[in-house]
Amino acid sequence: MTxxxxxxxxxxxxxxxxxxxxxxxxxxxxxxxxxxxxxxxARSYIVWDMVRRYLLWRGYxxxxxQNFTDIxxxxxxxxxxxxxxxxxxxxxxxxTYFEDMDRLxxxxxxxxxxxxxxxxxxxxxxxxxxxxxFAYPAAGDVYxxxxxxxxxxxxxxxxxxxxxxxxxGRVEVEDPEAAKKKHPFDFALWKAAxxxxxxxxxxxxxxxxxxHIECSAMVRQCLGETIDIHVGxxxxxxxxxxxxxxxxxxxxxxxxxxxxxxxxxxxVDGEKMSKSLGNFTTIRQLLDAPNAxxxxxxxxxxxxxxxxxxxxxxxxxxAAAQNSWNTLKEGLLFGYEYGKQLGWDVGQASxxxxxxxxxxxxxxxxxxxxxxxxxxxxxxxxxxIAKELGKEGNILVHEGKTKTPPTxxxxxxxxxxxxxxxxxxxxxPETQTNESTDxxxxxxxxxxxxxxxxARKAKNFAEGDRIRDQLKAAGITxxxxxxxxxxxxx
Numbered sequence: 001m002t003x004x005x006x007x008x009x010x011x012x013x014x015x016x017x018x019x020x021x022x023x024x025x026x027x028x029x030x031x032x033x034x035x036x037x038x039x040x041x042a043r044s045y046i047v048w049d050m051v052r053r054y055l056l057w058r059g060y061x062x063x064x065x066q067n068f069t070d071i072x073x074x075x076x077x078x079x080x081x082x083x084x085x086x087x088x089x090x091x092x093x094x095x096t097y098f099e100d101m102d103r104l105x106x107x108x109x110x111x112x113x114x115x116x117x118x119x120x121x122x123x124x125x126x127x128x129x130x131x132x133x134f135a136y137p138a139a140g141d142v143y144x145x146x147x148x149x150x151x152x153x154x155x156x157x158x159x160x161x162x163x164x165x166x167x168x169g170r171v172e173v174e175d176p177e178a179a180k181k182k183h184p185f186d187f188a189l190w191k192a193a194x195x196x197x198x199x200x201x202x203x204x205x206x207x208x209x210x211x212h213i214e215c216s217a218m219v220r221q222c223l224g225e226t227i228d229i230h231v232g233x234x235x236x237x238x239x240x241x242x243x244x245x246x247x248x249x250x251x252x253x254x255x256x257x258x259x260x261x262x263x264x265x266x267x268v269d270g271e272k273m274s275k276s277l278g279n280f281t282t283i284r285q286l287l288d289a290p291n292a293x294x295x296x297x298x299x300x301x302x303x304x305x306x307x308x309x310x311x312x313x314x315x316x317x318x319a320a321a322q323n324s325w326n327t328l329k330e331g332l333l334f335g336y337e338y339g340k341q342l343g344w345d346v347g348q349a350s351x352x353x354x355x356x357x358x359x360x361x362x363x364x365x366x367x368x369x370x371x372x373x374x375x376x377x378x379x380x381x382x383x384x385i386a387k388e389l390g391k392e393g394n395i396l397v398h399e400g401k402t403k404t405p406p407t408x409x410x411x412x413x414x415x416x417x418x419x420x421x422x423x424x425x426x427x428x429p430e431t432q433t434n435e436s437t438d439x440x441x442x443x444x445x446x447x448x449x450x451x452x453x454x455a456r457k458a459k460n461f462a463e464g465d466r467i468r469d470q471l472k473a474a475g476i477t478x479x480x481x482x483x484x485x486x487x488x489x490x
Contacts, residue, residue, distance in 0.1 A: 140192025331386025
């Protein structure tokens with residue numbers, strides 16, 4: 001099977017061919033560390049964690065780099081608000097970033113470069129751009145000459161002439177630095193120092209780098225002049241990624257990245273998430289709220305949609321994701337709960353490598369993920385296995401044995417755990433509970449079944465039906481047999 005992915009640069013699906021066989025260099029645009037991470041960050045970093053895990057499972061050696069932007073006006077504004085410093089604000093929110101990502105089971109990057117740690121590389125890149133005629137100084141600032149890069153707009157599909165015509169003076173009004181620019185869409189590579197703000201010495205005077213040049217320099221420093229995959233949110237296509245390409249490729253004459261991948265945005269109740277609309281939700285607000293979803297339910301919610309499409313965050317959608325996670329969790333816990341009874345050596349089922357001889361389920365999982373990381377298709381395979389294990393677990397509880405041979409169930413369970421791990425979905429045995437989503441324990445379910453049997457024996461069929469409907473609403477299916485009533489969670 002061949003891995004294909006949608007390349008924003010070419011606007012089509014392409015066969016994935018790494019620059020070096022068996023190895024992948026992957027760069028992800030990280031957070032600007034001035035606040036807690038929000039649902040948009042959760043979606044983006046869950047998606048790229050899934051992609052990275054899948055590439056590892058497919059046998060690639062992946063070097064994954066994700067930056068921190070720790071020089072920015074937003075960070076300086078937060079420092080002023082808190083009576084703090086740029087460094088203190090950045091350190092605080094880098095730490096909270098790691099806390100939030102750990103809760104969502106996101107693997108740590110191989111390297112986390114920071115803009116403040118890449119200043120030499122940034123200044124060197126600006127100097128090379130200036131030397132090659134792609135940058136010019138202006139009153140302590142340095143700007144990129146957009147018009148000198150003939151491929152400008154190739155990622156976003158924007159035409160510079162059309163952009164200029166469409167601006168209709170807006171750029172000059174909104175940009176106080178417009179008078180310094182030769183062209184309204186030229187952008188800052190270096191910004192002159194302002195009173196009371198951190199600054200670094202440079203050939204153009206004291207100042208600090210612009211946002212776009214930071215990533216170009218960090219990619220080059222950590223991964224080289226050309227990488228395999230560059231990822232980020234769809235909101236970064238223009239201008240950030242477009243400007244990265246212009247900067248890097250003007251200097252090297254080489255493609256910055258072979259493949260550009262972008263995840264869709266998060267809406268809240270049908271509207272774009274933003275602080276101005278008051279629908280801005282941080283990861284910790286979501287996970288720490290009363291009746292909060294489990295972190296794995298959040299991962300599941302994200303992966304139930306195609307990574308390139310927008311997703312709509314609603315209370316109903318999160319509740320549905322939690323119910324789905326309960327089903328998957330029951331399957332993942334099957335071996336820990338029943339393995340000893342079935343004579344298994346539970347051992348370690350999870351791993352990030354595919355089997356030498358893949359099972360039919362693994363083949364279907366790979367077929368889905370090879371198609372531009374089709375996580376909804378991959379999840380369908382997981383749910384199929386999990387539901388079957390859930391039914392077998394209930395049969396075992398009520399009949400003392402399973403319908404499917406234990407060795408076959410063991411193989412199914414280990415496949416489920418392994419494939420779920422590829423998607424970053426995992427559960428520890430100690431987190432197991434015997435409660436369904438509405439709080440019904442196994443004992444409570446058995447008690448309701450006995451009440452139903454008593455009602456039916458007394459010919460009170462209406463009461464029997466009411467109890468069946470009550471259990472059905474709680475996600476419990478009853479199966480009446482000559483030997484008695486069996487049940488399983490849906």
